[in-house]
Amino acid sequence: MKINFAKIEKKWQSKWEKSKAFEVKEGGKKEKYYVLEMYPYPSASGLHIGHAFNYTIGDIYARFKRMQGFNVLYPMGYDSFGLPAENAAIRGKSHPKKFTEDAIKNYIKQQKNLGLSYDWSRMVECHKPDFYKWDQWIFLKMFEKGLAYKKEAPVNWCSQCNTVLANEQVKDGRCYLHEDTEVEIKHLDQWFLKITKYADELYEDIEKLKDWPEDIKAMQKNWIGKSQGTDIYFKLEDSEKILSTYTTRCDTIFSVTFLAVAPESPLVNELVEGSDREKEVKEFSQRLAKESFADRINEEKEKEGIFTGRYAINPVNNEKVPIYVANFALMYGSGVVMCDAHDKRDFRFARKYDIPLKFVISEDGEELDAMREDYAFVNDGILFNSGEFSGMNNREALPKMANWIEKNKWGKKTINYKLRDWLISRQRFWGTPIPIIYCDGCGIQGVPEKDLPVKLPDNIKFTSKKNPLIGCSKFMDVKCPKCKGKARRETDTMDTFVNSSWYFLRYCDAKNEKAIFDKKKIKHLMPIDIYIGGREHATGHLIYCRFYTKFLRDIGLLDFDEPAVKLFNQGMVHGPGGEKMSKSRGNVVMPEVVSEKFGVDSVRLFLVSTGGPDKNRDWSDKGAEGILKLIEKVIDYASKWNAGKSSAKVEHKVNKGVKEITEDIENLKYNLAVIKLRGLFGSLEGEMAKKDLESFVKLFSVFCPHVGEELWSRIGGKGFVSLSDWPKCNEKKINEKFDKAEKAVERTVADILNILKIVSKGELVYVYVLPNELENYSAEEIAKRVGKDVNVFAVNDKKKYDPENKSKKVKPGRPGIFVE
RNA sequence: GCAGGAGUAGCGAAGUGGUCAAACGCACGGGACUCAAGAUCCCGUCCCUUAGUGGGUUCAGAGGUUCGAAUCCUCUCUCCUGCACCA
Numbered sequence: 017m018k019i020n021f022a023k024i025e026k027k028w029q030s031k032w033e034k035s036k037a038f039e040v041k042e043g044g045k046k047e048k049y050y051v052l053e054m055y056p057y058p059s060a061s062g063l064h065i066g067h068a069f070n071y072t073i074g075d076i077y078a079r080f081k082r083m084q085g086f087n088v089l090y091p092m093g094y095d096s097f098g099l100p101a102e103n104a105a106i107r108g109k110s111h112p113k114k115f116t117e118d119a120i121k122n123y124i125k126q127q128k129n130l131g132l133s134y135d136w137s138r139m140v141e142c143h144k145p146d147f148y149k150w151d152q153w154i155f156l157k158m159f160e161k162g163l164a165y166k167k168e169a170p171v172n173w174c175s176q177c178n179t180v181l182a183n184e185q186v187k188d189g190r191c192y193l194h195e196d197t198e199v200e201i202k203h204l205d206q207w208f209l210k211i212t213k214y215a216d217e218l219y220e221d222i223e224k225l226k227d228w229p230e231d232i233k234a235m236q237k238n239w240i241g242k243s244q245g246t247d248i249y250f251k252l253e254d255s256e257k258i259l260s261t262y263t264t265r266c267d268t269i270f271s272v273t274f275l276a277v278a279p280e281s282p283l284v285n286e287l288v289e290g291s292d293r294e295k296e297v298k299e300f301s302q303r304l305a306k307e308s309f310a311d312r313i314n315e316e317k318e319k320e321g322i323f324t325g326r327y328a329i330n331p332v333n334n335e336k337v338p339i340y341v342a343n344f345a346l347m348y349g350s351g352v353v354m355c356d357a358h359d360k361r362d363f364r365f366a367r368k369y370d371i372p373l374k375f376v377i378s379e380d381g382e383e384l385d386a387m388r389e390d391y392a393f394v395n396d397g398i399l400f401n402s403g404e405f406s407g408m409n410n411r412e413a414l415p416k417m418a419n420w421i422e423k424n425k426w427g428k429k430t431i432n433y434k435l436r437d438w439l440i441s442r443q444r445f446w447g448t449p450i451p452i453i454y455c456d457g458c459g460i461q462g463v464p465e466k467d468l469p470v471k472l473p474d475n476i477k478f479t480s481k482k483n484p485l486i487g488c489s490k491f492m493d494v495k496c497p498k499c500k501g502k503a504r505r506e507t508d509t510m511d512t513f514v515n516s517s518w519y520f521l522r523y524c525d526a527k528n529e530k531a532i533f534d535k536k537k538i539k540h541l542m543p544i545d546i547y548i549g550g551r552e553h554a555t556g557h558l559i560y561c562r563f564y565t566k567f568l569r570d571i572g573l574l575d576f577d578e579p580a581v582k583l584f585n586q587g588m589v590h591g592p593g594g595e596k597m598s599k600s601r602g603n604v605v606m607p608e609v610v611s612e613k614f615g616v617d618s619v620r621l622f623l624v625s626t627g628g629p630d631k632n633r634d635w636s637d638k639g640a641e642g643i644l645k646l647i648e649k650v651i652d653y654a655s656k657w658n659a660g661k662s663s664a665k666v667e668h669k670v671n672k673g674v675k676e677i678t679e680d681i682e683n684l685k686y687n688l689a690v691i692k693l694r695g696l697f698g699s700l701e702g703e704m705a706k707k708d709l710e711s712f713v714k715l716f717s718v719f720c721p722h723v724g725e726e727l728w729s730r731i732g733g734k735g736f737v738s739l740s741d742w743p744k745c746n747e748k749k750i751n752e753k754f755d756k757a758e759k760a761v762e763r764t765v766a767d768i769l770n771i772l773k774i775v776s777k778g779e780l781v782y783v784y785v786l787p788n789e790l791e792n793y794s795a796e797e798i799a800k801r802v803g804k805d806v807n808v809f810a811v812n813d814k815k816k817y818d819p820e821n822k823s824k825k826v827k828p829g830r831p832g833i834f835v836e
Numbered sequence: 837g838c839a840g841g842a843g844u845a846g847c848g849a850a851g852u853g854g855u856c857a858a859a860c861g862c863a864c865g866g867g868a869c870u871c872a873a874g875a876u877c878c879c880g881u882c883c884c885u886u887a888g889u890g891g892g893u894u895c896a897g898a899g900g901u902u903c904g905a906a907u908c909c910u911c912u913c914u915c916c917u918g919c920a921c922c923a
Binding site: 229230231232233234235237238239241243245261262263264265276319343344345346348349352353354355356359360361362432434551554555625626627628631632633634636638639642643645649687688690691692694695763764765766767768769770771772773774775778801802803822825826827830831832833834835 | 878
């Protein structure tokens with residue numbers, strides 16, 4: 017049977033669209049459920065099969081929850097600001113808006129073709145002024161609270177992007193968009209968002225994310241990098257100036273023999289100002305500070321440093337220790353490190369520059385001379401030469417020593433974070449303009465709310481990689497909102513990750529012109545119940561959106577702490593050979609191509625059938641073909657089905673199927689659900705009740721919505737199957753004896769066939785079973801399967817025919833068999 | 837180095853204390869149907885044995901807990917992912 021899938025798909029897609037089947041109805045009594053996939057960047061090359069997989073996972077869940085009676089919000093939108101569109105515009109001497117909107121159109125078409133049940137009426141596109149207006153609005157709220165600020169700082173610069181990047185966008189010292197481009201460090205005046213204000217809450221609340229994957233949580237913890245330690249104050253030998261150093265190992269304080277200062281620290285200049293070493297140290301530090309990031313984080317790289325000529329006093333023992341500038345000291349904590357013999361790096365560095373070393377910990381507390389050893393002692397052990405703490409285990413002593421240091425005012429217990437403030441300014445055009453005005457008289461001014469949005473100009477020339485806003489007088493020239501005098505606009509735009517930090521809120525009230533959203537609507541629809549997307553956003557987007565949520569809560573707009581209850585990371589779809597898909601390998605699978613070949617429903621069902629949705633999988637035409645055959649069989653079955661009464665066995669199968677498949681879908685074990693669906697299909701009978709077949713079609717339809725609707729209408733279902741009620745399991749109809757009997761027959765059939773294979777001329781088959789198992793063995797059923805006449809006897813049947821006494825062999829669950 | 841995850845048949849993948857280790861799919865082999873091929877249907881694919889029934893080995897490796905372990909604990913190996921000169 018040749019089925020025209022394309023026709024079926026178009027038919028139902030347009031019916032869904034016309035009837036607005038999937039639009040959220042507001043104000044009903046239904047409980048809400050918010051299913052969200054991370055919105056895509058609309059690239060010119062269109063959706064690939066990985067997107068299709070991602071969206072299929074969400075769509076199945078949305079359909080499932082909708083049928084279960086939830087008011088499901090399942091929206092889609094586009095992360096439509098970003099560099100590729102701008103670069104394309106430069107190449108094509110056009111406007112990025114054109115590229116972007118063309119790409120979006122194509123995405124929408126592709127997504128509709130996949131049968132995704134989005135509520136399109138809530139679409140957000142972040143390049144539209146009615147969206148980015150609210151980016152600017154949030155920015156101004158942060159600006160008011162001092163959370164958006166401008167400062168000069170060493171920042172990451174990508175020469176390919178021609179802009180600065182956030183720390184989260186630098187991987188291994190390289191740009192996240194250009195793996196071949198090393199990030200340079202530049203000192204520039206830039207806008208930051210003070211995410212560090214929330215560092216502790218972002219860290220501690222990870223505990224609340226019960227339904228987030230462990231690895232994402234671990235990555236976030238690692239990224240935020242909370243550590244408990246002690247600031248210890250070292251006074252300069254010859255002045256009152258205090259150097260504060262941060263350590264998590266204050267148990268080694270008696271071992272300290274020098275301090276190291278980060279080369280980029282402003283302290284360096286201060287320490288050598290006016291000294292005879294000034295020139296040498298400054299030059300050396302500048303060279304170190306300029307080293308590329310990739311170089312600096314290379315552990316193999318030789319430690320380098322230079323003596324500043326200055327000394328500091330260790331507060332606990334008044335020892336005088338030299339201060340070095342060293343490349344292994346980072347701008348973390350205060351940028352000053354106390355160095356000792358119990359750290360690998362410090363040890364190596366000291367050896368190189370002939371700085372004395374001394375141990376204060378050994379295995380057994382016996383004195384150990386660091387000068388006579390070749391390696392740092394990094395293990396835990398017993399303290400010695402450590403004043404009143406000598407003789408104690410160093411780990412046990414550590415908190416006591418911290419208290420002791422604090423009590424004597426030599427330092428203070430401190431918590432440090434690796435998380436840095438979020439650098440959001442970008443020296444590019446295609447992003448949200450930062451709503452700031454510079455006035456020579458009044459300084460930095462926020463754009464008044466009534467003047468929002470600050471729009472990107474449409475008429476603009478892209479001539480080079482330079483931000484075209486610079487020098488664009490109709491954009492830049494503006495009156496100061498305070499003194500009305502001449503002023504100029506900020507020309508930097510915002511990182512695109514700003515848009516994605518809150519877009520999920522806008523879906524709840526996408527068309528609101530008066531406010532960012534209606535609090536009541538948010539209250540009903542948020543938080544996101546399941547958020548589906550890639551693992552790569554672990555330390556970027558997924559931290560930023562948590563930060564935004566907490567900020568918006570603090571200004572009274574939200575009453576929850578976390579944006580997403582459950583996070584789900586889908587696996588990657590690889591090429592047929594298991595290789596990563598890429599243009600250069602030529603193994604990219606496009607959804608429209610395979611959909612044309614196998615039908616959309618086959619593609620969807622195949623994608624979710626080969627393994628748990630969180631696992632990687634390989635695309636396989638063979639696999640999709642197998643699924644296509646299954647779908648054809650289902651259609652064929654439905655066309656031959658006769659309405660009637662279901663057998664008890666079918667009722668058992670359907671109800672058990674409903675129960676198990678519901679559970680599997682709920683737990684996102686789609687692969688198991690598909691297996692059980694296959695099994696259930698295999699046990700449907702030619703004549704059965706409409707209600708039972710309907711249950712099957714409902715289960716089937718969340719995976720294969722087009723064929724599902726088609727079957728539904730053919731068997732006389734009312735309305736859309738997509739909007740029908742999810743089947744309920746009637747436990748009373750479940751009777752395991754049917755499964756037992758089935759297994760018994762299957763085994764017996766296999767045995768008989770094996771025997772027949774060997775004896776070759778058998779015509780009559782006799783099966784001997786235990787009397788209490790007799791009901792499991794239907795002679796008719798077995799005969800049908802083996803194609804021979806079959807007689808079934810209970811072993812205690814006096815009239816049985818058993819010339820070779822095979823009934824002697826019978827055991828529970830194992831019949832005796834005789835063939836002649 | 838730190839962190840998270842994983843290791844089950846040729847492959848993908850179920851199974852997370854006992855009732856069954858390997859469901860299901862793919863691949864491969866055999867059979868039925870057919871002039872033939874394809875499609876379809878049936879059977880088989882750890883080892884030994886038996887006309888099927890029977891016995892044994894096995895869940896990366898080694899120990900351990902338990903009456904009982906793929907499953908829990910310890911150590912080791914391998915792979916993936918992320919972070920990493922963070923003091």
